[in-house]
Amino acid sequence: MTDPNTLSHLDLEAPEKPFLDANELVINMGPQHPATHGVLRVILRLDGEKVLGLECVIGYLHRGVEKIGEHRTYTMFNPYVDRMDYVAAVSNGLGYCETVEKLLSVEAPPRAQYVRVILTELNRIASHQLWLGTHALDIGAITPLFYTFRDREEILKIYEKYCGARLTTHAFRIGGLQYETYAGFEKDVKNFLDFFRPKIDEYEELLTTNRIWLERTKNVGSISAEDCIALGVTGPVLRASGVKWDLRKAQPYANYKNFDFDIPIGQNGDTYDRYLVRIAEMRQSVRVVEQAVGSIPEGAVMAKVPKVIKPAVGEVYHSIEAPKGELGYFIVSDGSTQPYRVRVRPPSFVNLQALDLMCRGQLVADVIAVIGTLDIVLGEVDR
Amino acid sequence: MGQILQYIQSYLHSDQTPGAAGNMFWVLVYILLVFAGLSAAVIAMNWLERKILAHMQVRLGPMRVGPHGLMQPFADAIKLLLKEDIMPAEADALIFWVAPFVVVLAAFTVFVVVPFGPTHAITDMNIGILFMLGVSSLSVLGIVMAGWASNSHYPLIGALRSSAQMVSYEVAMGLAVVSAILMTSLNAEGTGTLSMIGIVQAQLAQHEWFIFKFFPLGLVAFFIFAIAMVAETNRAPFDLAEAESELTAGFHTEYSGFRWSLFFLAEYSAMIAVSSIAVTLWLGGWLRPFPNLFSGATWDLVFSWFPGVTFLLFAAMCFFNAARMPKHPLFRVQTIGLAGFGVVLALVGLVLFIPAVSGRIEDIFWFAAKVAGFMYLYIWYRGTFPRYRFDQLMQMGWKVLLPMGLGVLILTASVALLQPILWHP
Numbered sequence: 122m123t124d125p126n127t128l129s130h131l132d133l134e135a136p137e138k139p140f141l142d143a144n145e146l147v148i149n150m151g152p153q154h155p156a157t158h159g160v161l162r163v164i165l166r167l168d169g170e171k172v173l174g175l176e177c178v179i180g181y182l183h184r185g186v187e188k189i190g191e192h193r194t195y196t197m198f199n200p201y202v203d204r205m206d207y208v209a210a211v212s213n214g215l216g217y218c219e220t221v222e223k224l225l226s227v228e229a230p231p232r233a234q235y236v237r238v239i240l241t242e243l244n245r246i247a248s249h250q251l252w253l254g255t256h257a258l259d260i261g262a263i264t265p266l267f268y269t270f271r272d273r274e275e276i277l278k279i280y281e282k283y284c285g286a287r288l289t290t291h292a293f294r295i296g297g298l299q300y301e302t303y304a305g306f307e308k309d310v311k312n313f314l315d316f317f318r319p320k321i322d323e324y325e326e327l328l329t330t331n332r333i334w335l336e337r338t339k340n341v342g343s344i345s346a347e348d349c350i351a352l353g354v355t356g357p358v359l360r361a362s363g364v365k366w367d368l369r370k371a372q373p374y375a376n377y378k379n380f381d382f383d384i385p386i387g388q389n390g391d392t393y394d395r396y397l398v399r400i401a402e403m404r405q406s407v408r409v410v411e412q413a414v415g416s417i418p419e420g421a422v423m424a425k426v427p428k429v430i431k432p433a434v435g436e437v438y439h440s441i442e443a444p445k446g447e448l449g450y451f452i453v454s455d456g457s458t459q460p461y462r463v464r465v466r467p468p469s470f471v472n473l474q475a476l477d478l479m480c481r482g483q484l485v486a487d488v489i490a491v492i493g494t495l496d497i498v499l500g501e502v503d504r
Numbered sequence: 505m506g507q508i509l510q511y512i513q514s515y516l517h518s519d520q521t522p523g524a525a526g527n528m529f530w531v532l533v534y535i536l537l538v539f540a541g542l543s544a545a546v547i548a549m550n551w552l553e554r555k556i557l558a559h560m561q562v563r564l565g566p567m568r569v570g571p572h573g574l575m576q577p578f579a580d581a582i583k584l585l586l587k588e589d590i591m592p593a594e595a596d597a598l599i600f601w602v603a604p605f606v607v608v609l610a611a612f613t614v615f616v617v618v619p620f621g622p623t624h625a626i627t628d629m630n631i632g633i634l635f636m637l638g639v640s641s642l643s644v645l646g647i648v649m650a651g652w653a654s655n656s657h658y659p660l661i662g663a664l665r666s667s668a669q670m671v672s673y674e675v676a677m678g679l680a681v682v683s684a685i686l687m688t689s690l691n692a693e694g695t696g697t698l699s700m701i702g703i704v705q706a707q708l709a710q711h712e713w714f715i716f717k718f719f720p721l722g723l724v725a726f727f728i729f730a731i732a733m734v735a736e737t738n739r740a741p742f743d744l745a746e747a748e749s750e751l752t753a754g755f756h757t758e759y760s761g762f763r764w765s766l767f768f769l770a771e772y773s774a775m776i777a778v779s780s781i782a783v784t785l786w787l788g789g790w791l792r793p794f795p796n797l798f799s800g801a802t803w804d805l806v807f808s809w810f811p812g813v814t815f816l817l818f819a820a821m822c823f824f825n826a827a828r829m830p831k832h833p834l835f836r837v838q839t840i841g842l843a844g845f846g847v848v849l850a851l852v853g854l855v856l857f858i859p860a861v862s863g864r865i866e867d868i869f870w871f872a873a874k875v876a877g878f879m880y881l882y883i884w885y886r887g888t889f890p891r892y893r894f895d896q897l898m899q900m901g902w903k904v905l906l907p908m909g910l911g912v913l914i915l916t917a918s919v920a921l922l923q924p925i926l927w928h929p
Contacts, residue, residue, distance in 0.1 A: 148657045170894050261741060261891025267561035333741055333890045485661070486893045
């Protein structure tokens with residue numbers, strides 16, 4: 122029996138193991154499975170219902186986004202990043218645009234910065250809503266899904282009005298915004314905030330004190346802060362383990378330093394804490410958007426960026442706090458119009474490493490809960 | 505010919521169930537009626553569950569097939585019957601074939617003893633409740649067979665889960681049932697009964713439904729049963745055997761088309777069956793509510809209007825929704841259909857006001873209304889609760905419900921013994 126606390130990688134075909142162990146059952150969960158959030162394949166080794174170990178098989182949604190980047194100009198590659206974490210496309214776009222801006226040493230004008238913050242934070246809410254709905258659905262509560270999707274619709278409507286797209290928005294350009302905001306943008310956002318604040322209470326009413334929800338999430342998939350750091354886990358998962366690490370505060374980008382908001386953290390690092398952290402993050406996002414929407418400055422939405430982007434030879438790494446964790450872009454420029462190399466550090470991919478550690482010794486039903494609580498998007502894991 | 509007619513007519517003056525009277529003709533009629541009623545109830549449940557759940561979840565549910573999706577269950581049934589009959593190549597063909605029939609058989613057979621009224625049951629057995637519990641637990645056999653014969657991992661786990669679950673909840677369920685049966689023996693002779701009709705008549709004789717008896721003992725026993733029966737029927741929040749997000753569909757993952765629809769049919773009729781047990785044991789079966797508070801001939805008359813009023817309300821709902829239908833030629837057929845459905849309901853409602861009819865129907869109405877209440881609870885649970893985990897489910901069954909059931913049983917027995925000494929010296 123392997124020690125559940127070691128990070129040693131499990132070997133499903135260890136030769137010294139007996140060929141047929143009556144106590145062991147190997148189950149192939151996915152890639153077509155209702156609860157693996159896309160095309161994740163998990164090979165589970167079970168003793169009855171208990172998980173002895175598991176292995177993730179990824180790559181079913183690999184589209185070679187990074188390689189595509191080497192054959193597109195900087196501007197042409199911009200829409201591709203939206204397709205990685207498709208439920209938080211705006212965050213992806215923000216990370217990419219800021220990275221290239223860093224490479225070019227330009228900065229987006231203040232008005233663009235404010236609108237970027239509003240759209241990104243709205244996207245964080247939308248992403249967390251989708252997470253909450255599907256996570257609760259995995260645990261068997263089917264109703265929250267419809268509540269969250271109903272409210273997420275309002276955010277998507279704002280996106281649609283702003284740029285015509287709902288999901289893969291391509292909202293930003295290198296150096297600013299893709300479009301000037303539409304008339305009534307601020308009013309729409311404010312209306313949404315007023316509409317959305319009571320809705321968070323509604324979600325909480327269904328779940329936070331629900332006895333079964335507590336039993337299903339407390340002490341499930343616990344992960345310590347040390348393990349999180351060792352595995353490179355970021356985002357709400359890290360914060361739920363008690364580490365106050367949020368790039369919006371730690372390495373302020375965009376103009377997050379102008380806004381007043383808290384970083385919610387948990388203590389136990391279990392599924393319930395991650396739930397609470399994400400719920401609290403929705404409230405904080407509402408706070409940020411509220412501050413930003415009231416003070417959007419006038420001015421241009423695009424900085425002076427050459428039509429043909431041709432950065433000097435060099436490399437740059439820039440990361441932002443995406444809804445799921447640290448989303449980093451590493452871009453190497455060889456001085457041409459196309460990046461020499463684009464490397465993405467997707468939060469879901471890194472967080473997924475923790476799945477084995479979090480699931481060992483738990484039950485099959487907990488694997489589902491943990492996959493849900495990690496909030497992975499396979500588009501981002503496989504790229 | 506005359507003899508046959510006489511044989512048929514001879515039952516009409518009997519105050520027994522056809523089975524107990526030994527009249528085969530009426531037994532067959534009742535079997536057909538129960539079977540038809542049950543199928544209709546399952547169809548109605550299918551539609552209602554989808555509609556009610558949808559409205560709980562801020563969506564509309566089926567809206568396209570017929571007005572407000574009323575014909576959706578029929579469309580589904582036709583679709584299921586027309587689907588290809590798939591049997592996995594590696595499945596154990598015989599067991600795979602038999603399993604759904606075992607489940608359906610178990611689910612339908614229990615209705616032999618369900619008392620819809622003092623004479624409205626197929627038969628009255630002196631071991632009625634025992635028969636019901638015994639036969640309804642046979643369905644676990646079918647589930648294990650289905651899971652095993654599918655020769656696949658998910659169904660196997662689902663079957664194992666459900667057998668463990670049903671076996672452990674049956675214990676608590678049995679204890680709760682025994683404490684209710686104890687209460688039937690609180691009469692002059694001191695003899696209890698296991699007959700389903702006898703249990704209701706005991707509640708009638710004691711002027712008290714067993715849910716209120718020895719407050720709160722009857723209530724606790726009822727709650728134990730109410731929880732255990734949800735687990736017994738594998739419904740949310742205890743639907744681990746078919747936990748969609750974990751085991752895709754549990755024991756019936758490999759089933760499709762007609763065979764799958766048999767499992768569906770069995771699940772819903774099992775729900776109705778266990779609800780009938782709960783209604784019979786604790787909620788006074790076919791007896792009308794508030795017999796003590798509102799007694800007398802006037803109130804009897806008022807309560808006899810309830811079936812008619814209910815149908816008229818349903819009819820009014822149909823008319824209201826027909827009036828709200830979009831005034832567009834495309835919706836004309838739907839509007840007429842809904843209004844027509846309302847007219848049928850209203851006519852049925854009016855017929856139910858005829859004393860001769862309502863006298864015969866009232867028992868069945870109250871029984872069905874109580875069972876419908878349980879059905880609503882089932883849907884409500886499904887809309888609100890997340891799913892229990894397997895170990896938590898077992899813990900709840902063995903560590904919470906079982907001791908509680910034992911305690912309630914012992915307390916009920918003690919109170920029943922002490923009652924004549926302490927309160928009626």
